[in-house]
Amino acid sequence: MSILAAAAADSGGVYSAIALLALTCAALIGATCVGAFRADSVSGPLRATPGRSAQAVVVALFMGVSAWLLTPVAFATIRQVMLARTLGPNARFDQDHFTPADWAYMATVPQVVGFIALFAADLAAGGRELLARLGLTRRMLHGVLTGVVGIVIALPLVIAVSVATDWVYRRLRFQHPAEHDLLREMGSAPSRALRMALIGGAVLVAPLFEEYLFRGHVQTFLRTLLLLGRAPRIARGFPVAPPDGLEGSPVPLIQPTLSLSWPSPAPRRIASKTWLAIFLTSILFAVIHPRWTWPPIAFLAICLGFAYERTGNLWTCITMHALFNSFETIAYLSRPTG
Secondary structure, three states: OOHHHHHHHHHOHHHHHHHHHHHHHHHHHHHHOOOOOHHHHHHOOOOOOOOHHHHHHHHHHHHHHHHHHHHHHHHHHHHHHHHHHOOOOOOOOOOHOOOOHHHHHHHHHHHHHHHHHHHHHHHHHHHHHHHHHHHHOOOOOHHHHHHHHHHHHHHHHHHHHHHHHHHHHHHOOOOOOOOHHHHHHHHOOOOHHHHHHHHHHHHHHHHHHHHHHHHHHHHHHHHHHHHHOOOOOOEEEEOOOOOOOOOOOOOEEOOOOEEEEEOOOOOHHHHHHHHHHHHHHHHHHHHOOHHHHHHHHHHHHHHHHHHHHHHHOOOHHHHEEEHHHHHHHHHHHHHOOO
């Protein structure tokens, strides 16, 4: 369960329940104001179009995921060899053998390597134009400010989902850890340097890489695939403009007398396919987290996916994610002990 949800549940009595209810209602009003319940609010232009930009996103996605996954595999292989030399050939390196330094490495290095691979692939295949389309070079300050507004709206809703999830778990007598492994290691880190590395991994490195990967590439790829999954029609005459909602998608000429016309989805179809891409991305995002956190994490991811499509600015999602992780970290490290 979310540490914030635990704090809300344990703070006691009717007053905390009333406060959470009031904040949830205020958050729902705020969500309505920003268009969260209006389907066409996510019907923005495509960030990748058939051709070079779509291929660039796919190549970058492959490179980033490969670097992200292979880095801990290489690390685990080295640690396995070291452990076998110390404890014998039957020893197996797993989380039970993790040292605080191992946790700090896993919380930072794979994500940093993955981010570098994504960024380098984007820059090589699509240049600054692709980075701008993905929202990584677009109005950083504006994205940070909208991210602050976004987390003010999303946080009470995520806490409410976490409390509801914990209530269901209690009724089902489903046992789960009291906190995420990374939070536990922060509280028991033997040195200030290791604690700062763990905190930095949680509140800076993870949000930057995960939003760049999941919202910037996975969600972009899925939305493009869902909206333009079938081949464009060949039509004679003048080029046919993209349908409403897909402005900015170039319509290249095959010959002077031929043009490509996109499939013509209605605005409602554009919105429904975009929401489907958001939901699918959110499921994938939740799967990389511990199973017992899936409901609130998936809901948070939906909020992040909506914010990305609503603003087109990746810094909005990065800020929301970083602030959420910061609140969780502060709540955990400031909890009473003993």
